Amino acid sequence: MVVVMRSTATDGDIERVVDAVTAVGGECFVSKGRNQTIIGLVGDLTQFAELPLHAFPHVEDVIRVSRAFKLVSNDAQPRPSTVEVGRSRIGRDSVTIIAGPCAVETPEQTRLACEMARDGGATILRGGAYKPRTSPYAFQGLGESGLDILHDVARDIGLPFVTEVVTPADVETVARKADMLQVGTRNMQNFQLLKEVGLTGKPVLLKRGMTATIEEWVMAAEYIAHTGNLQIVLCERGVRTFEPMTRNTLDVSAVPVVQALTHLPVIIDPSHSGGRRDLVLPLIRSAIAVGADGVIVDVHPDPERALCDGPQALVHEDIPKLRETVARFAAAADRVVDFELGAGSSRSQGWGQGA
Ligand code: PEP
Numbered sequence: 001m002v003v004v005m006r007s008t009a010t011d012g013d014i015e016r017v018v019d020a021v022t023a024v025g026g027e028c029f030v031s032k033g034r035n036q037t038i039i040g041l042v043g044d045l046t047q048f049a050e051l052p053l054h055a056f057p058h059v060e061d062v063i064r065v066s067r068a069f070k071l072v073s074n075d076a077q078p079r080p081s082t083v084e085v086g087r088s089r090i091g092r093d094s095v096t097i098i099a100g101p102c103a104v105e106t107p108e109q110t111r112l113a114c115e116m117a118r119d120g121g122a123t124i125l126r127g128g129a130y131k132p133r134t135s136p137y138a139f140q141g142l143g144e145s146g147l148d149i150l151h152d153v154a155r156d157i158g159l160p161f162v163t164e165v166v167t168p169a170d171v172e173t174v175a176r177k178a179d180m181l182q183v184g185t186r187n188m189q190n191f192q193l194l195k196e197v198g199l200t201g202k203p204v205l206l207k208r209g210m211t212a213t214i215e216e217w218v219m220a221a222e223y224i225a226h227t228g229n230l231q232i233v234l235c236e237r238g239v240r241t242f243e244p245m246t247r248n249t250l251d252v253s254a255v256p257v258v259q260a261l262t263h264l265p266v267i268i269d270p271s272h273s274g275g276r277r278d279l280v281l282p283l284i285r286s287a288i289a290v291g292a293d294g295v296i297v298d299v300h301p302d303p304e305r306a307l308c309d310g311p312q313a314l315v316h317e318d319i320p321k322l323r324e325t326v327a328r329f330a331a332a333a334d335r336v337v338d339f340e341l342g343a344g345s346s347r348s349q350g351w352g353q354g355a
């Protein structure tokens, strides 16, 4: 951290900053220029975090030069991590497909959607039992009975599943059944929820807040890591922009930016970003080309009757294309697809970190 003093600062003002920093265990290096004095702070950044240095007399600016996040930073761990979800994995060597219905509606719909997901190459299933909806009048999800449906379908198919948890009160229930917990865009800065999901020790899928900067998103991951749980996968799901033709704007540049900052895997959600079925495969192509470690895709057997997000769900005829597209683009990016590593349903023994 660097403190820049105004040209009006006296020796007494400079000393005041130095004393405050040394009092919390830091060290200062003072560099006096003709017009300005710069004070370099050395030590653990968290030591200085509580100091209101901006408010000290004649302080012009306080500039952070090291990263605010530590545990998820690739300074802490230069090798990219691989997160294991049952027998499936998400990491830098492969491209993983997660797919399933946006929401669990009925046992039949969930089973059909999850079979579509498996046929499309998914090695992890998805489905929402607790739905965070913008409108209180919209379908809110089946809750615990939806979780049971998904659990049974996933067990029968032999794949692990990820599902969203929207409130700290439900974390224990969801963690008992799910293989991976999702924190959605609307909850990215629900710090209590981040801590609770972290404490379960289960893998966590952390979606980017729709108006969050990359740093805010990575700091949210740091909250989870701070509980001792480093099984975190980041998911870019589109950010809110001025463009109304798409539901959100997929920020593909976030993928290499995040990979340059952290050791965490990063996947993209082509369904909630574009919000349109016709954009799902093009966005998947762009994501794999830019280095994404996986994709999470909505599929539905009958999207016209879907209770949530039908327009963005892939349908039966798209399923072979999903599988082929991911395989072809993964090969071009020198990666294998997770299903090629044998993580599919034939290895059902590996299913179910969840009970
Ligand atoms: C979802 O994945 O079902 C979902 C609600 O996503 P997001 O939080 O990205 O809107």
Ligand code: MN
Binding pocket: 102, 272, 308, 309
């Ligand atoms: Mn959705």
